[in-house]
Amino acid sequence: LSNSIIASSKTSGVRVSGGIAPTIQNNLFSSNTTYPVYLDGAFGTHLSGNTASGNAPNGVALDGSQAANVATISSTNLPYVLAQNVTVPGSRTLNIGPGVVVKTGAPSRRVTVNGTLQATGSAGAPIIFTSLKDDAAFGDTNGDGSATSPLPGDWAGLAFSSTSTNNLLDNLIVRYGGGASMLFSGDDSNIAIYTDSFTLSNSIIASSKTS
DSSP: BSSSSEESSSSSSSEEEOOOOOOSSSEEEESSOOOOOEEBOOOOOOOOEEEESSSSSSSEEEEEEEEEEEEOOOOOSOOOEEEEEEOOOOOEEEEOTTTTTTEEEOTEEEEESOOOOOOOEEEOOOOOETTTTTTTTSOOSSSSSTTTOOOOTTSSEEETTTOOOOOESSEEEEEEESSSSSSTTOSSSSSEOOOOEEESSSEEEOOSSSE
């Protein structure tokens, strides 16, 4: 889908489901009632050059369990938003590239990794996980101007279960989490780790409601 205008849907502008990876590029998404693009497990969808205005919010929705064995989320013109909890199932790998911004606005919303997460940013283009209210990351995604500001506990965080393996997080910024327990009671934090197959480096972990 390219060079098109997708507007005024009762819900999202485009919804992609399952283990597929279509290309959506150079489109305008305008005044859709919810998200411009909604990815239901189809996290490998190729996005580039798209713009969005007047949607609620102006971000690409991520929802559900990763459907493909390997999927890659790359930086694009829009931030990503956790519309619901996201899971990387066992034996599956999710790659996240430099410059990707992921936001969410619900205290219980989280990413659970039972497989593998390879999130490798760079010093100049870190990967950011943050609050939907955080206008410092990719602008005013929720479209409310200065009416709201991010707070610790705006979302839950990243959780790595005991079955997850080969996790690498480098050059990340993770902030404003800790809103709810994730895998076990009391693990409300920006990042909860239950595996020794995990490396975190060159990152900023900030403004959690707890640890």
